[in-house]
Amino acid sequence: MSYLPCGTYFESYLEEQKWWRTPFIKGKMILMLVLLVALPWLIPKDWVSVVCNVNYYILAALGVQLLIGYCGQITLGHAAFVAVGAYCSAMMVLFLPWPGFMVENGLAYPLSVLCAGFMAGFWSVLFGLPSARVKGFYLIMTTMAAQFITVPLVITQYVSRIGGRGHYFQLPPGTIKIGPVEIGTDSALDLGRLGIWDFDADTKVYYWSLFLVLLCLLAMGNLVRSKVGRAWVAIRDNDIAAETMGVDIIWYKLLAFFVAGFFAGIAGAFYASSIAFVSPEHYGWEFSLIWVGVILIGGVGSIQGLVFGSAFFVIIIEVLQRLLGYLSEGFEQSFPTLGVVLMKFVFFRDTAFGLAIILFLIYEPNGLAYRYWQLKNYFNLWPFSYTGKGH
């Protein structure tokens, strides 16, 4: 918690436990919301899908943050649960005999998102069961087993055989409908007196992702400041003391796995809809690693850190890729070989990511969120920075 500006006092416990505790913070948050809603019109069109990708990373890494950052259960197989969510949602939409009115009113897909959450949650609990007995390094191995059992074996070999569409398949346009809005196609929305607004596919995906991110982050934020979240953090900090204080640690660890899996399932269901395509390749083990890296960069045990980390990672990679693209295009005419060489550097984006993690671990192990916290305190305490620390 950061220090409040001088002269801010609370007169009741209710005031103190509010989300937005001062008018200034309230203003800031409302401004942020407005900016988020207006974002597709504020940035170049081809960046909207990048922001969607940021949101996807936030959703996917949320469970990783919960498990590693809050509950102290290191997981290296989270992509498996995202995959379960994606396949569950896609297959439900495609293969279930939905009653006509549900398809027409766009209820099928939202319902499948919820089911994807539960499905991935229970799948995650299954692989969380060893956490009752093992800790640390051994748990990492069992979560990796989740990755290798789920994606290459269960999903590739068995699940994707259902329906006979092959390992990867498309979600035809029109199958993904939320209420009256079709995701994945360009369409115009008639707002009556406000006129007709054009929404291209990316913008719609953006709003869908924004909705999910806000909902999930709000739920997560509330969880970590109430009974359940405190029990998780207690298990992370000192499981023996937690048990002594009446926390059923096995139950709460499994609950953490369930909730983390639930978020992963939602992330998967979102991703499947955003690219209208499912394929095991999108859920390889490297993604499990990337999401751990994202929270390392952003800050372990911080929701803000998760957002910063996801944005940092996705945007840096995008910028690198575009830069190399432009460069190789520009030089293609004059120096044909240079362009080829530069294209090869595209593969260095993974290297850049690895380098970023190493640099962060060395120079800012608390992540971007900590830097942001320091910055906020600096302004809140200015000019009497020394009064911040009591005793």
Next chain:
Amino acid sequence: MSEVILEARNIFLSFHGVAALTDVSFRVNKGEIFSIIGPNGAGKTCMMNCINGLYKPQKGKLFFKGKDITGMPPHRRATLGLSRTFQKIELFGGMTVLDNIRLGRHMHIRTGLLASSVYWGRNSREEITHRKFIEEEIIDLLEIEAVRGEVTGMLPYGLQKRIELARALALQPDVILLDEPLAGLNLEEVEDMARFIIDINEDQRWKVTCVLVEHDMGVVMDLSDRVMTLNFGVKIAEGTPQEVQENPEVIKAYLGEEEDLYATRR
């Protein structure tokens, strides 16, 4: 006689064949301060861990409030009203003081997963009631107002000990196990802590039965209603402080020369 709240019957505990406790039995009466003393390595902490459920004794039975708790996991014992502090501080280092104490109220909070993720209405109201309890009953009693928002890992040792007591109290236990609550404190802090122990034991609001393990003989003899002495895992004496001090075996095993009795601190 007063009612027995905690009873250990013939506890036997060994680690890979090395006996840590041999045939230890005792009864703690409701409302008293019962002390366990003994030289280093006598098995006092082991006894606490057995009562609390962190160690499983190979033989023997434990009864708490008339229930057999021998096979119960620690968190179930906590829900029955058994709380403790640790010899080596075991706080949640990354949480604030307030959150540490709030965790002590874990079993009193009812909201489940779904309600927690909303934090509106019932959950919010419940958090406020518990906050009120913590502020008015615990933080006020233990005089830790100034540090309530600090992260515990950073606090000085003496305060950490006090916060551990606060967290244990938040459970509203019937019996509290205090494992060397005075170790490593300076004279002023020792006096404060001794006062808190008397407070929670005697105050109508709390009336907590205390099982105290302590090396500071002066405090032990002043506070305790009854004292049990362990030596190499064997119980060698039990009785009022007066009786124990005069027991020749205790003097031989632990207290040394009679003149040194109060020499440990004062």
